[in-house]
Amino acid sequence: MISPVMPTYARADLAFARGEGAWIWTTDGRKFLDLVSGIAVNALGHCHPALVAAVKAQAEKLWHCSNLYRIPEQEKLCQRLVETSFADAAFICNSGAEALEGAIKACRKYHYETGNPQKTTIITVEGAFHGRTLATIAAGRQAKHLKGFDPVTPGFVQVPFGNLNALRNAITSEVGGILFEPVQGEGGIRAGSEDYLRGLRAACDEFGLLLIFDEVQCGNGRTGKLWAYEWAGVAPDIMATAKGLGGGFPIGAWLATERVAKHMSAGTHGSTFGGNPLACAVANAVYDVILAPGFLERVQESGKAMKAALQGVVARNGDIFAEVRGSGLMLGLACNPPNGDLYAIGHECELLTVPAGDNVLRILPPLTVGKAEIEAAVERLEKVAATARARIQAAAKGAAQ
Ligand SMILES: *Cc1c(COP(=O)(O)O)cnc(C)c1O
Numbered sequence: 207m208i209s210p211v212m213p214t215y216a217r218a219d220l221a222f223a224r225g226e227g228a229w230i231w232t233t234d235g236r237k238f239l240d241l242v243s244g245i246a247v248n249a250l251g252h253c254h255p256a257l258v259a260a261v262k263a264q265a266e267k268l269w270h271c272s273n274l275y276r277i278p279e280q281e282k283l284c285q286r287l288v289e290t291s292f293a294d295a296a297f298i299c300n301s302g303a304e305a306l307e308g309a310i311k312a313c314r315k316y317h318y319e320t321g322n323p324q325k326t327t328i329i330t331v332e333g334a335f336h337g338r339t340l341a342t343i344a345a346g347r348q349a350k351h352l353k354g355f356d357p358v359t360p361g362f363v364q365v366p367f368g369n370l371n372a373l374r375n376a377i378t379s380e381v382g383g384i385l386f387e388p389v390q391g392e393g394g395i396r397a398g399s400e401d402y403l404r405g406l407r408a409a410c411d412e413f414g415l416l417l418i419f420d421e422v423q424c425g426n427g428r429t430g431k432l433w434a435y436e437w438a439g440v441a442p443d444i445m446a447t448a449k450g451l452g453g454g455f456p457i458g459a460w461l462a463t464e465r466v467a468k469h470m471s472a473g474t475h476g477s478t479f480g481g482n483p484l485a486c487a488v489a490n491a492v493y494d495v496i497l498a499p500g501f502l503e504r505v506q507e508s509g510k511a512m513k514a515a516l517q518g519v520v521a522r523n524g525d526i527f528a529e530v531r532g533s534g535l536m537l538g539l540a541c542n543p544p545n546g547d548l549y550a551i552g553h554e555c556e557l558l559t560v561p562a563g564d565n566v567l568r569i570l571p572p573l574t575v576g577k578a579e580i581e582a583a584v585e586r587l588e589k590v591a592a593t594a595r596a597r598i599q600a601a602a603k604g605a606a607q
Contacts (some may be wrong), residue, residue: 225252225471228572230558239570243557246391246423246536249450250495257453260491261484262293271480279486283459286493290432292441293461294559297470298481300423304338305446305458306385308475310341310361310445313383313416319469325382326360328418332367332394333563336385336420336446367396370405377380377409379467383416383444384409384524388434391423394564395426395538403438416443416466422458426450427496427573430506430534437533449574466531504543505573508580509534515584516569525598528580531566537572538566539573539587545593549592557586 272553317325336342343351344359390396410417418444424434448458520527528540545561559567
């Protein structure tokens with residue numbers, strides 16, 4: 207008989223009961239080092255005291271109230287998102303895919319209102335991941351996500367990663383925007399070069415397109431700047447974010463410049479839950495910490511220390527790990543054996559990592575990690591490599607006999 211939980215996930219047989227910082231304990235008391243952070247969600251680690259306090263305080267005042275009314279916590283959050291980004295307005299929603307849906311709608315609406323209603327197509331890039339709704343699987347264009355869910359939502363075309371010629375060739379009179387993750391997460395921790403990002407901006411300006419960044423995973427301080435696009439100094443017209451924004455509370459947002467946002471007038475978009483007082487109070491508490499002086503500089507330093515430590519692991523275990531990718535605390539270990547095997551061995555060694563495309567294991571610790579967690583990461587990854595090596599050698603010996 208089928209499990210009452212819909213069988214959509216290939217779950218590991220681990221159940222967690224509590225967490226603190228970068229550490230998480232199973233229901234049967236095993237202590238794991240968490241280098242996943244709920245896939246870049248628990249930006250401040252588990253049960254950060256400031257977030258616990260914010261949830262408690264807001265829970266005793268007001269949880270939910272409709273967007274029929276003004277919501278001061280939401281106004282504060284939007285104000286901060288605007289002040290700390292390229293944008294002039296923000297819409298608060300509940301998840302990454304939902305943020306992308308809003309971003310896509312804003313792109314179409316802009317062209318509709320500015321005399322180009324035919325500009326409904328958005329160009330995306332191979333290896334992209336934008337979510338699991340019907341429009342976002344069409345945007346990501348991964349066969350394994352689309353299969354069985356025809357008809358594919360129209361309005362998206364895809365070009366190879368990093369190739370500006372291919373991208374410019376794909377621009378027809380129907381194209382209205384380019385959607386890009388400054389650092390691909392699910393795709394295997396692949397960053398667009400500064401030149402590539404500048405090329406995207408130039409193409410948008412030349413052909414009257416809107417540049418949409420998906421910073422659902424790479425935003426909110428993950429790369430050591432609040433927004434990953436800041437590294438290249440290339441601002442989009444629209445941006446989607448989520449994951450780390452709520453530090454573990456479900457919340458997303460999409461942001462736009464005034465030129466785009468002004469067309470999203472009353473009645474054009476909405477959400478029942480999006481931006482409620484509880485979610486926004488938590489996100490504001492996350493931002494109190496992330497925006498405090500010195501926090502992002504510390505993320506950059508820990509990111510450098512973690513990357514150097516991982517490079518040491520690769521140097522000592524070149525048969526198992528091929529290279530380290532990424533920046534800040536959005537890192538990836540390219541693997542030689544299948545990443546799924548190393549991910550599973552990680553669980554035996556009380557270590558949580560997450561597989562990504564391109565045979566990569568993602569290393570996404572809380573932004574608060576320090577020296578002790580970096581040392582623990584190295585120790586456990588060495589154990590993973592040694593275990594994998596022993597199994598590969600045992601299997602080779604078995605095959606030879
Ligand atoms: C996770 C992710 C999404 C989808 O977010 P959900 O909250 O799962 O809907 C979209 N884009 C990127 C880059 C992501 O990493």
